[in-house]
Amino acid sequence: MSRRILVVDDEQGIRAALTQLLEYEGYDTRTASSGAEGVAAAAEWHPHLIFLDVKMAGMDGVETLKRLREREPGAVVVMISGHATIQTAVEATQLGAYDILEKPLDTDRILVTLRNALGRVDLAEENARLRERIESRYEIVGNSPAIRDLLIQVTRVAATPARVLITGENGTGKELVARALHRGSPRAKKPFVEVNCAAIPAELIESELFGHMKGSFTGAVQDRAGKFEQADGGTLFLDEIGDMAPAAQAKVLRVLQEGDVTRIGGAKPRRVDVRVISATNKTLGEEIAAGRFREDLLYRLNVVMIHVPPLRERRDDIPLLVQHFLSQFAREGGGARATVSAAAMDRLRNLAWPGNVRELRNAIERLAILGGPEISVEDVDRLVSARAAEAASPGAFMSARTYEEFKDAAERSFLLAKLRENEWNVAETARLLDMPRSNLYKKIERHQMARDAQ
Secondary structure, X not given: OOOEEEEEOOOHHHHHHHHHHHHHOOOEEEEEOOHHHHHHHHHHHOOOEEEEEOOOOOOOHHHHHHHHHHHOOOOEEEEEEOOOOHHHHHHHHHOOOOEXXXXXXXXXXXXXXXXXXXXXXXXXXXXXXXXXXHHHHXXXXXXXXXXXXXXXXXXXXXXXXXXXXXXXXXXXXXXXXXXXXXXXXXXXXXXXXXXXXOOOOHHHHHHHHHEEOOOOOOOOOOOEEOHHHHOOOOEEEEEOHHHOOXXXXXXXXXXXHHOEEOOEOOOOOEEOOOEEEEEEOOOHHHHHHOOOOOHHHHHHHOOEEEEOOOHHHOHHHHHHHHHHHHHHHHHHHOOOOOEEOHHHHHHHHHOOOOOHHHHHHHHHHHHHHHOOOEEOHHHHHHHOOHHHHHOOOHHHHHHOOOHHHHHHHHHHHHHHHHHHHOOOOHXXXXXXXXXXXXXXXXXXXXXXXXXXXX
């Protein structure tokens, strides 16, 4: 793509010389003889780079730069002047000018500045593409009534400073809701920091959240900021808050009450400004009754509750999700996007999906890699294991001839669903089921379960 360059100068000779040089180098070039004309041309043409004279009749270069920054904030501006002062240079830099070139213009200096400035444009565009790709991974996709209601809640709550508790089953997209709340908030340009409370051992969770000082415990070889400090000014997402250790719960409560964090081994509290969003797949009322969760912490976290519906309550969204994932995988892999036959889409829509959207995404990725250019119903049956997914429904157990067969089928289906929910993390699944890991391994072996034989 040819880069567009606008030259704004009231001297005809400068405009002609720069145009000749730039066009010879292969750039698409336009000129303007005044600041007002330059602002209008930039608004119409959207140049990648602007050469702007400082001293011009009427609107001078500094005032023109102010107007350009309002209308074309992404354009890179290089000032040119025969008698620039330090004050002018400072003012232009504060307004966002990339560089200042002195007259008479030197060809080599122009080309070096041009190459460096357009390199900055290339970097900005690449960053924008990466942000778009990342954001697409966290997009809430769907048009069902349940998702429309969810998006309305997110829009209303995002702009407020309220703490939010997100509830829902594993794999429903609680993290997506947390990120959407952050994007829609005044803190959107500040950090979004995520902590998976279930994945961090109880003895490390306090260091992870609050940080530590060098020498405060074995292995603390240097000072380290915790997640609360890292999220200062932004959003801290406490995922699976129901699995947080009781000692850490007490400290989180104190931070929420006072707004201060004290590192492990430290004496001086540090003020933090953090919006806390939390999520859980547990019923916290039951956890409180069992003595595993603090009731006063729930009151602090649960200013607003948002529930994310499971996939079985929004089956009409499955075709949209399938197409979204296929487009995403095609962009990331650089290949052609697979299509889905009508019969295959019906089969996908009617599967159980106990792992919700996470399980669906994994299944579509597997189909995109191993299925044909058009994913068929046979591909779905072979690669997504519809038989096992359908076995999750109670009706499928009715074909068992004996009570023992029924118990075996139910146990296999239950364990398989839990393993899929946790992406076959055996240790995490065993912990959530309150089962010794060795027992779970034995059951996996007995039922002949394997990750791809679901």
